[in-house]
Amino acid sequence: MNIKPQKGMQEYLPEDAYKRDLLMNLILATYRSCGFTRIYTPAVESAENLDKSDGGDNLNLIFKILKRGEKLDAALAKTPVDEKELSDLGLRYDLTLPLSRYYANNRNSLPTPFKCIQIDKVYRAERPQRGRLREFVQCDIDILGSDSLCCEIELISVTAKALGKIGIGKFFVRVNDRRILRGALKTMGFPHESLDTVCVTFDKLDKIGAEGVASELAEKDMPAEAISSLSSLISREKITLDDMAEYCEGDAAAAIESLRTIINAADRLSDEYDVVFDPSLVRGQGYYTGTVFEVASEKFGGTVAGGGRYDGLIGRFTGEQVPAVGFSIGFERIFSIVTENNIELAGARKKTAILYKEEDILEAIAKSGELEAESDVTLILVTNPKKTDKFYSRARGAGFDDIIKLNL
Numbered sequence: 050m051n052i053k054p055q056k057g058m059q060e061y062l063p064e065d066a067y068k069r070d071l072l073m074n075l076i077l078a079t080y081r082s083c084g085f086t087r088i089y090t091p092a093v094e095s096a097e098n099l100d101k102s103d104g105g106d107n108l109n110l111i112f113k114i115l116k117r118g119e120k121l122d123a124a125l126a127k128t129p130v131d132e133k134e135l136s137d138l139g140l141r142y143d144l145t146l147p148l149s150r151y152y153a154n155n156r157n158s159l160p161t162p163f164k165c166i167q168i169d170k171v172y173r174a175e176r177p178q179r180g181r182l183r184e185f186v187q188c189d190i191d192i193l194g195s196d197s198l199c200c201e202i203e204l205i206s207v208t209a210k211a212l213g214k215i216g217i218g219k220f221f222v223r224v225n226d227r228r229i230l231r232g233a234l235k236t237m238g239f240p241h242e243s244l245d246t247v248c249v250t251f252d253k254l255d256k257i258g259a260e261g262v263a264s265e266l267a268e269k270d271m272p273a274e275a276i277s278s279l280s281s282l283i284s285r286e287k288i289t290l291d292d293m294a295e296y297c298e299g300d301a302a303a304a305i306e307s308l309r310t311i312i313n314a315a316d317r318l319s320d321e322y323d324v325v326f327d328p329s330l331v332r333g334q335g336y337y338t339g340t341v342f343e344v345a346s347e348k349f350g351g352t353v354a355g356g357g358r359y360d361g362l363i364g365r366f367t368g369e370q371v372p373a374v375g376f377s378i379g380f381e382r383i384f385s386i387v388t389e390n391n392i393e394l395a396g397a398r399k400k401t402a403i404l405y406k407e408e409d410i411l412e413a414i415a416k417s418g419e420l421e422a423e424s425d426v427t428l429i430l431v432t433n434p435k436k437t438d439k440f441y442s443r444a445r446g447a448g449f450d451d452i453i454k455l456n457l
Contacts, residue, residue, distance in 0.1 A: 114140070
């Protein structure tokens with residue numbers, strides 16, 4: 050039998066598991082101190098819910114669960130076999146869809162607005178590689194039931210506070226609003242039905258540049274005048290909200306002023322991070338309806354958190370519009386930064402080892418009880434008192450701060 054974990058799935062030795070617990074508890078404590086409450090949702094969701102969630106490319110990465118028993122036999126008996134009929138369940142690919150279903154099911158027992166925490170595992174059928182796992186942890190906070198701009202400002206503040214406590218150094222928060230980009234694209238002459246695919250291409254601006262965006266849009270047979278107009282905009286060294294305002298009216302113009310308010314307020318909260326407008330930020334999930342944001346590390350590079358407003362998702366379950374917005378810290382990315390750069394996390398306790406002989410077990414346990422308020426205590430049975438020094442050296446090498454020899 051194979052003793053290795055499945056590809057894209059990780060297992061952790063005690064030292065790394067301890068660090069993960071420290072990191073997770075630090076994030077959780079920060080969230081709770083800011084008034085958010087934790088909930089739990091199942092890892093398994095209805096295949097129908099997952100398929101209709103507008104999860105973008107994630108819908109191609111769902112781990113599907115086969116039907117069981119007679120239902121599976123019936124599906125296999127059909128000619129030809131319909132692959133969609135073989136599965137009725139799937140593993141969640143993020144925590145937003147399960148939260149939306151949870152809120153729809155429990156809304157009569159929940160306050161408004163509802164400020165919640167989810168820290169849990171999600172699953173995606175990725176091709177395993179560095180930075181891409183099939184099972185990984187997300188750390189979400191969401192505010193449901195309010196369309197106030199204060200929600201975005203609060204989520205940015207709380208997420209930034211958690212990242213600040215972790216100690217990853219300077220970072221910046223990139224923000225955008227999908228309504229601004231879509232409004233500008235319509236004004237430029239892109240057909241309404243093509244806006245989603247244009248946004249997908251535009252999201253690659255930082256990777257393929259303005260010429261690459263124009264080339265890809267031409268391959269998609271977009272109008273030449275619209276491509277020219279967009280190229281004129283994105284070729285500028287820096288695109289501001291005022292630049293976007295030239296192409297926006299109605300809801301898009303209102304979104305510009307809302308985003309300006311969010312940026313100005315959130316940017317004044319701390320000198321430890323900057324909040325900047327990034328028109329190329331789209332995010333892949335189709336359920337986002339307005340504000341979207343990401344956090345990038347200045348020192349270590351890459352995205353460490355992201356989220357946005359998804360006002361339409363809960364309504365698919367309830368039939369009523371329920372505003373919602375969330376922010377998620379990428380736990381695995383943060384964990385990599387912490388371990389690879391030996392960042393000391395707050396909350397680590399002193400580690401004490403008690404070396405004892407078998408006949409002293411009761412005394413050793415009593416001693417550990419005396420020390421547990423100030424230290425994490427490990428009892429180490431010395432099977433051969435003549436080799437006490439060897440046990441002592443092993444304990445020291447294992448990273449114990451204090452080592453007590455009990456009656457040795």
